[in-house]
Amino acid sequence: MDDTGCPILHADMDAFYASVEVRDQPELAGRPVIVGAKGRGVVLSATYEARAYGVRSAMPTSQAMRLCPAAVVVPPRRDAYAAASREIMKIFRAVTPLVEPLSLDEAFLDVAGARRRLGPPARIAGLIRDQVREQHGITCSVGVAPSKFIAKLASARCKPDGLLVVPAAEVLRFLHPLPVEALWGVGERAAQKLARLGLRTVGDIANTPEATLSREFGAAVGRHLANLASGRDNRAVETEVAEKSIGAEETFSEDIADADVIRRELLRLSERTARSLRSGGYAAKTIVVKLRLANFTTITRSRTLAEPTDVARHIHATACALYSSAGLDPHAALRLVGVRAANLTAAAGAQLELGERSRGWPEAERAMDKITARFGSTAVRPAALVEREL
């Protein structure tokens, strides 16, 4: 196996959420298992036994159950997946400090500096796979390649429980027969547009002038497609990627037309968003409200504040103002609302608004954070959210 010039690993857990569930409930082993919410939920993860029936991620759970009536549907336990992820990332960081987590279940590793200690990249990949399986009972697939993009493609091509090395000299031979959807950033819409241009494989794109791609997709996307299709990807593995926005959203079990209920929901989401901001040490200058109507039309409205904030009360006031000024029919039913904080700065930069008392909501909410950390999320809440449950 020629792994010369292949310092980048992409490690991807196989059916991660479902694998954690099977690990924690051994009686599920060998059965089709779907992780996802019932009702209006979608499939977050499914074991390969369920996938054999055509079940896929992001598919409505109801549709998945029609395809595989024998499947066991398990509600998601995000805390358990986050805990498993932290432990698995520790295995990666014992190999190299250059680890870039992409999500809970996958990461890039730059192992160039670990060769002398642990051997060539393919051997390191095998080591990682063994340790994840032995310590967590979960299989993972690893792509080994000269760049992040090729390593990610390689891990996807060897799933499940596989290892694939793409030597530097073989990159184009590996890349060009793949369908255009293999390229990062090409989804259904872009694939349709490329098909209209007669481009169906990555090789087709590589043989198309960048000027043509830029004319069709814009300069940034055109350049991006041309580079990836030619195997050009010089991005380094980055251990710290700053967050750009933080938010929370929720789909109702039934559409809601009552403005008071929606404002209460905005309060709950503002609380969650503010708590996330504070725990990350951020304040946000821009507040975005997302409203999805019963017919699935999605509207966003945003406002940039004079000063950054991490205070739920301020976020909620802005969110309500945005909701009121969105121009919706007063009786419009919503299926989802969301609150997002963007334009993040370090919290130390947060300043008081003109005329604001020096002590007040910021201190109150930080005190609430401490109580929540000690006694749980239901220990202290705004009265409006408590009333709802009485």
Added chain:
DNA sequence: TCTGGGGTCCTCTCCCTA
């Protein structure tokens, strides 16, 4: 037929300013 939640990035439009 039914479409989650948490994100990022890009494009387009509008408005302001020089």
Added chain:
DNA sequence: TCTGTAGGGAGAGGACCC
């Protein structure tokens, strides 16, 4: 002062990813 224009920032929406 008026007009045309270019650039930048904000806001909205869409596509995409896991």
